[in-house]
Amino acid sequence: MTEEIQQLKEILFLPKEIAIISHRNPDGDAIGSSFGLAGYLKKLHHKVHVIFPSEYSTTFRFIRDIEQATIFDLEPDKARKILDNADVIFCLDFSGLDRVDKLGEQIQFAKAKKIVIDHHLDPEPFPDILFSDTEASSTSEMVFKVINDLGDMSKLDPIIGEALFMGMITDTGSFRYNTRPETYDAAAALKRVGVDDYWLCNKIFNTQKERHLRLLGHCLANRMEIVSEYGVGIMWLTKQDYQDFDIQRGDTEGIVNYMLMIENVKMAALILEQPTIIKISLRSKDDISVQEIAQKYFNGGGHKNASGGGVYASLKDVIHRLKKVIPEYLPKNN
Numbered sequence: 269m270t271e272e273i274q275q276l277k278e279i280l281f282l283p284k285e286i287a288i289i290s291h292r293n294p295d296g297d298a299i300g301s302s303f304g305l306a307g308y309l310k311k312l313h314h315k316v317h318v319i320f321p322s323e324y325s326t327t328f329r330f331i332r333d334i335e336q337a338t339i340f341d342l343e344p345d346k347a348r349k350i351l352d353n354a355d356v357i358f359c360l361d362f363s364g365l366d367r368v369d370k371l372g373e374q375i376q377f378a379k380a381k382k383i384v385i386d387h388h389l390d391p392e393p394f395p396d397i398l399f400s401d402t403e404a405s406s407t408s409e410m411v412f413k414v415i416n417d418l419g420d421m422s423k424l425d426p427i428i429g430e431a432l433f434m435g436m437i438t439d440t441g442s443f444r445y446n447t448r449p450e451t452y453d454a455a456a457a458l459k460r461v462g463v464d465d466y467w468l469c470n471k472i473f474n475t476q477k478e479r480h481l482r483l484l485g486h487c488l489a490n491r492m493e494i495v496s497e498y499g500v501g502i503m504w505l506t507k508q509d510y511q512d513f514d515i516q517r518g519d520t521e522g523i524v525n526y527m528l529m530i531e532n533v534k535m536a537a538l539i540l541e542q543p544t545i546i547k548i549s550l551r552s553k554d555d556i557s558v559q560e561i562a563q564k565y566f567n568g569g570g571h572k573n574a575s576g577g578g579v580y581a582s583l584k585d586v587i588h589r590l591k592k593v594i595p596e597y598l599p600k601n602n
């Protein structure tokens with residue numbers, strides 16, 4: 269048993285007030301790992317609260333108990349109180365306190381034991397116990413492993429399993445990247461517990477609204493530039509697009525990946541003109557590290573092949589900045 273698992277076992281020995289928090293704009297892995305862990309901890313008779321800094325996409329409404337999550341943007345006092353009262357705070361799918369906005373400081377100075385479970389690069393040193401595995405497909409895969417290492421596989425059920433399986437599906441692009449043997453071991457174990465992955469995939473992928481596909485069409489037809497010299501795809505959406513297409517939270521999720529379907533495209537960027545900030549999503553193939561680009565030029569970070577960031581500048585300036593850094597990271601095609 270590792271030292272971390274031993275420490276965690278001791279902490280969880282008696283019932284506790286537990287807060288689970290994940291990152292802003294929670295994605296499938298943030299939500300899946302949070303509710304997978306929450307379901308498990310409830311079975312150990314802990315009192316568990318899930319907090320997200322901002323709202324989640326309606327796609328995830330099918331996750332059991334998700335409506336009980338506290339959204340800091342909507343109920344800041346309630347979120348702060350939960351963190352104040354917590355004996356234990358689990359931080360899932362992030363390891364930099366800037367990923368939870370104003371709650372970062374509160375977590376840093378909270379009296380609670382802080383436990384991070386995360387697969388992002390460069391974890392910050394704030395937690396008391398750190399489970400960091402940058403090779404893991406997802407935080408959900410890591411939560412599965414923690415439960416397994418605690419000797420509690422028998423506590424898994426289809427509801428916990430579906431949450432964790434969702435995180436693995438979404439963070440691996442349906443098992444297309446970031447996988448390793450342990451990813452499939454976890455998937456197999458969860459399927460054995462009763463996870464219906466066919467049902468789950470329909471819930472995750474086949475529940476789009478018509479306007480979402482129209483938006484994708486607009487992006488592909490009118491908002492995409494391919495810098496073929498370097499094999500880079502750039503897409504952007506303006507404030508006007510947000511109005512014209514009634515873009516809601518989560519609607520732009522996944523769009524950046526379409527550019528990687530082009531044979532020669534090695535890197536893709538989606539640049540979003542949001543009300544106060546320009547958000548950038550970066551994706552790459554093989555050895556090109558968009559994490560470095562996000563960190564160095566766009567106040568962000570993430571993974572080698574999937575990163576993001578945000579800057580206070582104009583849309584035009586951000587596109588210009590990106591184009592300028594391309595030659596530093598990608599070879600010119602002949």
Ligand code: 5GP
Pocket residue numbers: 291364367548549550567568569570571574575576577578
């Ligand atoms: P996305 O492009 O889907 O928003 O995010 C891709 C990856 O980059 C995720 O792993 C996410 O955690 C990370 N990421 C996105 N935005 C930011 C940001 O503003 N700061 C940092 N540090 N990471 C980000």
Ligand code: MN
Pocket residue numbers: 297298361387406407439
């Ligand atoms: Mn993740």
